[in-house]
Amino acid sequence: MAYDWLKNNTFHHSEFADLERLVEAKQDKNLKISLCLPTLNEEKTIAKEILIMKSELMNRFPLIDEIVVVDSGSTDRTREAAEAYGARFYPAADILPDTGNFMGKGENLWKGLYITQGDIIIYLDADIKNIHHRFAYGLLGPLLLTDQIKYVKAFYDRPIALGKNKLRSTGGGRVTELVIRPLFSLFLPELTQIIQPLSGEYAGFRGILENIPFPIGYGVETSMILDIYTKWGLEVMAQTDLDRRIHRNQATLALGRMAFVIMKTFINRKVKLGLIDLKKQMFDEMIQYNHVENEYQPVTYKMEGLERPPMIEVPAYREKFVRGN
Secondary structure, three states: OOOHHHHHOEEEHHHHOOHHHHHHHHHHOOOOEEEEEEEOOOOOOHHHHHHHHHHHHHHHOOOOOEEEEEEOOOOOOHHHHHHHOOOEEEEHHHOOHHHOOOOOHHHHHHHHHHHOOOOEEEEOOOOOOOOOOHHHHHHHHHHHHOOOOOEEEEEEEOOEEEEOOEEEOOOOOHHHHHHHHHHHHHHOHHHHHOOOOOOOOEEEEHHHHOOOOEEOOOOHHHHHHHHHHHHHOHHHEEEEEEEEOOEOOOOHHHHHHHHHHHHHHHHHHHHHOOOOOOOOOOOOEEEEEEEEOOEEEEEEEEOOOOEEOOHHHOHHHHHHHOOOO
């Protein structure tokens, strides 16, 4: 297999550090850019993310036009922190209420399409401990400075936070290496050129994002790649090296549940696209075990595979964004 895409469509954030150049490209193309942050109890990190992005990429360089937070029902002070630093805050349940409400990152990303205004939407996780505005401009660079690229993924080194001021230099991205990369290698080896397909930071043109479905949970990153690849090909995608991302470490049981959702999403996509023929329906529950008082007690995690349709199919969205354009 040739690795031309890896060579031609992989960038480093330093290539886009000339922010005046990016602003000029944005203005020449008459584009609006939105930053969307999906949240659930992120009071410890959300304020710093908003402060840095607003000060560097709105006030100093007019690259981003709005910062929007879509929240899954935080019980901490996420809302107060977000609004205090100038972001627009929306509970996910209040967006398109007629369509219902589900818990999950994918749900927040999907509903973010409705309440943002940008031609380009940047999605960043809200738990980044070493936030820097490169996390945004590194993703925007390929979108603004090329004509063919429409969707950009982040990749980075992922040290694990072991406690206050303690890091282990390696160990992040375990689900990528143990689950999604083997699946890509088996079925779609050309997609192994994507260094971190499960990264939570990416940006794309609205015309791409509004035309793909969004699983409500952890499978959203996998489905995005598969759907964009199937509809438009690998050449509309790129990836940018953001150097390093420090985030919360997750326990092995939590990673197992994430892996379960991602594997099911991948298999469902292959079936939907007619690439495999599943002879038996998959189960919806993952069974794990806790060791309590010398006994192993089963704990089940249910994943029904719910997903939102392409936003362009929602009448209220078409009324807002399509009519009169």
